[in-house]
Amino acid sequence: MDEALLRSLVPGVIGVLVRRGADFAAAEDAVQEALVEAVHSWPAAPPRDPRGWLVTVAWRRFLDATRAEATRRRREETVADEPPSGPVPSADDTLQLYFLCAHPSLTPASAVALTLRAVGGLTTRQIASAYLVPEATMAQRISRAKRTVSGVRFDEPGDVATVLRVLYLVFNEGYSGDVDLAAEAIRLTRQLAAAVDHPEVAGLLALMLLHHARRAARTAPDGSLVPLAEQDRNRWDTALISEGVQVLQAALVRDRLGEYQAQAAIAALHADARSAAETDWVQVVEWYDELVRLTGSPVVRLNRAVAVGEADGPRAGLAALAQLDDALPRHRAVAAYLHEKDGDRTTAARLYAEAATRAGNTAERDHLTRQAARLNSADGRADDFPAIPESVLQDDPKEIPCPRSCP
Amino acid sequence: MAKYLMLKHYRSTSKSLDCAPMDQWTPDEVSAHIQYMNDFAAKLTESGEFVDGQALAPEGTWVRYDGEGRPPVTDGPFAETKDLIAGWMAIDVDSYERAVELAGELSAAPGPGGQPIREWLELRPFLGAPPTVTE
Structure with missing residues (x-):
């Protein structure tokens, strides 16, 4: 069974349920249950119309849940058994779902989790495993997120920029865990590109x-x-x-x-x-100038200093670096690289070691430690020039100001 | 989205804690303290921020490799070790500010007389995976 195909149907099916009168949280739960059922029954009996199958089963699940709720409250059933005919699901439903899951009232972590579940069709367990937190914690994060957006109208216009920020965060989370978040982010961005x-x-x-x-x-x-x-x-x-x-x-x-x-x-x-x-470092610098103009981000300026060091030499790079706050993440790594290129191995070694203690992840820390060790070791050849440390070129999404979804 | 470790230190130096050791509290005070910890963990699960929490026995063993074909050497505890880890809680939060806020709250666990013990907690960020986008 093609799981990606199955999951690509999720936004449209949620959209159908919402347009038939289900609230978003209940619709999303019902579609998750239908997905679980699909995973069990499709391999033996693949449906002719997968989307129609999901709509039917999810709607049935929604009615069951609503009835159970109604019974608990000893109230009259308010939802008819027969699904009312609604508009044909469209690309708009998909887009609205992206907007809702990236709503500015959500924290970045909540928006990411809700997007992966409601738009991506991943299970809570998969999302928890990808972000290395217990399933109970992720379940709560998702249900709080749903409560947060419960008052938002499904057809409320949204801002594409907040959606892009969420997808960028998912992509940048990388490749750890059994869910390939980078591939998932690409799939979701392709789907968005088809909708808008x-x-x-x-x-x-x-x-x-x-x-x-x-x-x-x-x-x-x-x-x-x-x-x-x-x-x-x-x-x-x-x-x-x-x-x-x-x-x-x-x-x-x-x-x-x-x-x-x-x-x-x-x-x-x-x-x-x-x-x-x-x-073509000269062109790279020009694009960084555009990026500085667009974002004003100090992290972009830092990356620009590296490019300047390549285009115009290490002295020019160091001069660009001197304009920036040295408390910026990776500032020392960039300084170390440029100082070594400028021939000052002693300063470079010291800065690499300092940079390693400030690294935000182990791969980068180990890389910087090896650079310091290379320069400090007696056999380090003078012509053994460092490669551009990719770690000094990183755009940390947390550092780039984003429109509305960041705290 | 960043993970932090909140580290509780044992065998308090005056820097870490300035109330009587726990074995000199009343049983109710001990229970209230433990209840506070459990409630705190439950609250963090509910807010979607809990990762892990564990307590450790105060005394452990030091172990070291002792060469090919020989069993590891065990030793300790060493007298010079003034500071031991009592336990930890790991959290997954949106910001450093939120991590500080939660650590402050955990440090307010009740002690003698139901007063917050104001113990020093050490807050350490996790080193995670490198981001995908690289320039």
């Missing part, structure tokens, strides 16, 4: 595809990070790259630039270089 015509949706999709293309080359067999410059570019997925570039170009010609298109453009320039040395 918006250049930033295309920009985010392109960004994801271009980064996903490097996935196999990003980690060594021992799990350590392979910096961009050292990656075996033959292992990059050329099909994903050409799709990403195509999606990006189609978005850029519409001349409504946004931060995701600009980030995707930078990723495309890296994808375009056959070797690290052939990277």
